[in-house]
Amino acid sequence: MQTLTGIAASSGVAIAKAFVHEEPDMTIELKEIQDPASEVKRLEDALSKSKEELAVIKDKTEKELGPDKAEIFAAHLLVLSDPELVDAVKAKITGEKQNAEYAMNEVSSMFITMFENMDNEYMKERAADIRDVSKRVLGHLLGIEVQSLATISEETIIIAEDLTPSDTAQLNPVFIKGFATDIGGRTSHSAIMSRSLEIPAVVGTKEVTAQIKTGMTVIVDGLEGVVIVEPSDEEVATYTKKRDDFAKQKAEWAKLVNEQTTTKDGQHVELAANIGTPKDLEGVINNGAEGIGLYRTEFLYMGRTELPSEEEQFEAYKEVVERMEGKPVVIRTLDIGGDKELPYLDLPKEMNPFLGFRAIRLCLEEKEIFSTQLRALLRASAFGNLKIMFPMIATLDEFRQAKAMLLEEKEKLVANGVAVSDSIEIGMMVEIPSTAVAADLFAKEVDFFSIGTNDLIQYTMAADRMNERVSYLYQPYHPAILRLVKMVVDAAHKEGKWAGMCGEMAGDEVAIPLLLGLGLDEFSMSATSILPARNQMLSLSKEELAAFANEMIYLDTADEVEERVRKAYLD
Numbered sequence: 001m002q003t004l005t006g007i008a009a010s011s012g013v014a015i016a017k018a019f020v021h022e023e024p025d026m027t028i029e030l031k032e033i034q035d036p037a038s039e040v041k042r043l044e045d046a047l048s049k050s051k052e053e054l055a056v057i058k059d060k061t062e063k064e065l066g067p068d069k070a071e072i073f074a075a076h077l078l079v080l081s082d083p084e085l086v087d088a089v090k091a092k093i094t095g096e097k098q099n100a101e102y103a104m105n106e107v108s109s110m111f112i113t114m115f116e117n118m119d120n121e122y123m124k125e126r127a128a129d130i131r132d133v134s135k136r137v138l139g140h141l142l143g144i145e146v147q148s149l150a151t152i153s154e155e156t157i158i159i160a161e162d163l164t165p166s167d168t169a170q171l172n173p174v175f176i177k178g179f180a181t182d183i184g185g186r187t188s189h190s191a192i193m194s195r196s197l198e199i200p201a202v203v204g205t206k207e208v209t210a211q212i213k214t215g216m217t218v219i220v221d222g223l224e225g226v227v228i229v230e231p232s233d234e235e236v237a238t239y240t241k242k243r244d245d246f247a248k249q250k251a252e253w254a255k256l257v258n259e260q261t262t263t264k265d266g267q268h269v270e271l272a273a274n275i276g277t278p279k280d281l282e283g284v285i286n287n288g289a290e291g292i293g294l295y296r297t298e299f300l301y302m303g304r305t306e307l308p309s310e311e312e313q314f315e316a317y318k319e320v321v322e323r324m325e326g327k328p329v330v331i332r333t334l335d336i337g338g339d340k341e342l343p344y345l346d347l348p349k350e351m352n353p354f355l356g357f358r359a360i361r362l363c364l365e366e367k368e369i370f371s372t373q374l375r376a377l378l379r380a381s382a383f384g385n386l387k388i389m390f391p392m393i394a395t396l397d398e399f400r401q402a403k404a405m406l407l408e409e410k411e412k413l414v415a416n417g418v419a420v421s422d423s424i425e426i427g428m429m430v431e432i433p434s435t436a437v438a439a440d441l442f443a444k445e446v447d448f449f450s451i452g453t454n455d456l457i458q459y460t461m462a463a464d465r466m467n468e469r470v471s472y473l474y475q476p477y478h479p480a481i482l483r484l485v486k487m488v489v490d491a492a493h494k495e496g497k498w499a500g501m502c503g504e505m506a507g508d509e510v511a512i513p514l515l516l517g518l519g520l521d522e523f524s525m526s527a528t529s530i531l532p533a534r535n536q537m538l539s540l541s542k543e544e545l546a547a548f549a550n551e552m553i554y555l556d557t558a559d560e561v562e563e564r565v566r567k568a569y570l571d
């Protein structure tokens with residue numbers, strides 16, 4: 001037996017025979033063609049066959065997995081009709097006399113490289129879409145049959161270099177018990193799909209395809225991010241138990257969907273979800289979130305060529321507050337810059353984008369962009385329980401300016417007879433150490449704080465959150481971070497305000513006892529973390545943890561804190 005490690009992408013344990021999904025050989029040679037018109041026709045035939053196939057997959061996905069999951073194929077169909085891509089291929093055929101497959105490969109590779117080099121997860125996903133679509137077209141041009149996973153009809157674990165969205169959509173969870181890939185991260189398409197299909201998955205193992213052959217027995221442990229090849233009988237027994245325990249645990253968690261989150265000593269804590277688009281709402285509702293603690297509105301602005309209109313934004317915000325039926329929805333104003341770029345704004349390149357012209361800094365300068373968003377938010381506030389927060393606040397002056405702009409837009413709307421809620425809470429993210437250290441000053445003027453630990457940790461430790469080499473400094477349990485959290489929560493409470501957290505730390509099982517002890521009021525996390533967190537909190541006493549957490553902030557290291565939490569509350 002052999003153990004391979006990777007990234008835990010989707011929880012659960014699977015044990016079955018492996019099926020190695022191989023990439024077909026798509027060697028492409030450059031040929032000079034004589035008849036460009038018939039070569040263009042060949043391209044068009046391949047495009048229409050691909051469109052037909054995609055339409056079938058889209059329909060099937062829509063029926064079996066719902067319209068949200070099928071949207072990716074609508075996006076693929078759009079790629080196939082995109083004149084920027086198709087015309088560029090045709091130009092190479094007619095202008096440079098290239099054969100269709102070579103031209104297609106050249107153009108799509110150019111687009112893939114362009115998107116991959118963008119320092120932004122969302123855009124990187126677009127590269128995966130183009131790769132997937134062009135593989136389909138090339139398959140037709142080369143006359144290669146691309147292997148189908150849809151026909152597998154016995155319990156199987158798929159092993160692949162990576163799985164494209166169309167591969168993943170073909171997986172039937174009745175037979176496909178799990179998968180493991182060489183590449184990918186927690187936010188790659190295959191990982192996201194595996195979570196919504198609830199198939200255990202481990203991605204980014206680097207070597208599963210090299211080590212595993214079709215027919216070998218494999219265990220995929222999506223809880224720990226481990227793949228075991230040809231396990232012993234003893235291991236099979238251990239993991240069968242782990243698999244069954246996890247299934248039982250999930251059934252227990254599911255019972256908590258309609259419950260409020262209450263600690264052992266009867267205190268209510270709000271468990272909310274982070275979303276990027278209204279499409280995420282299904283998962284939020286299915287997982288029993290008590291609200292939305294962070295709606296990252298920048299996704300509305302990304303993957304397009306111009307700014308979204310006020311109307312378009314209004315519709316999106318309204319949809320979210322309406323579907324949450326009166327539950328709180330905290331919407332964050334535009335947080336662009338840093339790792340999230342908007343090519344159409346054409347901002348100059350910066351040496352340190354994370355320390356540069358981003359988020360509220362940009363909005364206070366580009367007033368038209370900001371006021372358009374503020375109007376859309378104010379109008380949507382009439383349809384539910386909407387709260388607004390500003391990202392990357394460093395000084396009181398920034399908060400005051402942003403709030404003043406909001407109130408000015410509100411006055412104008414009201415004067416024009418537009419309905420606007422008169423109880424919108426206005427808060428801010430605490431992502432910059434200056435605001436945590438001086439939280440007492442801010443607490444007098446804000447309605448709430450939401451601690452963004454993803455950034456707060458990187459700025460406190462001076463360690464870029466995207467840089468692998470300094471990732472050891474990314475220490476959520478470091479006493480320095482815990483002390484900052486304490487300062488924020490205490491300052492809020494002193495002024496009768498509430499404090500939440502929407503960074504990844506809020507859903508972390510080791511952090512949860514500490515944060516409860518420090519008195520955090522609201523925890524906002526990815527939807528799938530909500531039920532396990534609610535379950536964990538049922539057995540924790542806030543009062544007891546207050547003493548524990550106040551002891552932890554005086555320990556020497558993050559490791560010591562983690563060890564103490566595990567020993568006392570997790571093992």
Ligand code: PEP
Pocket residue numbers: 294296335431451452453454455456502503504
């Ligand atoms: C954060 O910084 O913790 C946060 C939630 O914002 P983002 O991850 O979008 O920067």
Ligand code: MG
Pocket residue numbers: 431452454455
């Ligand atoms: Mg942030």
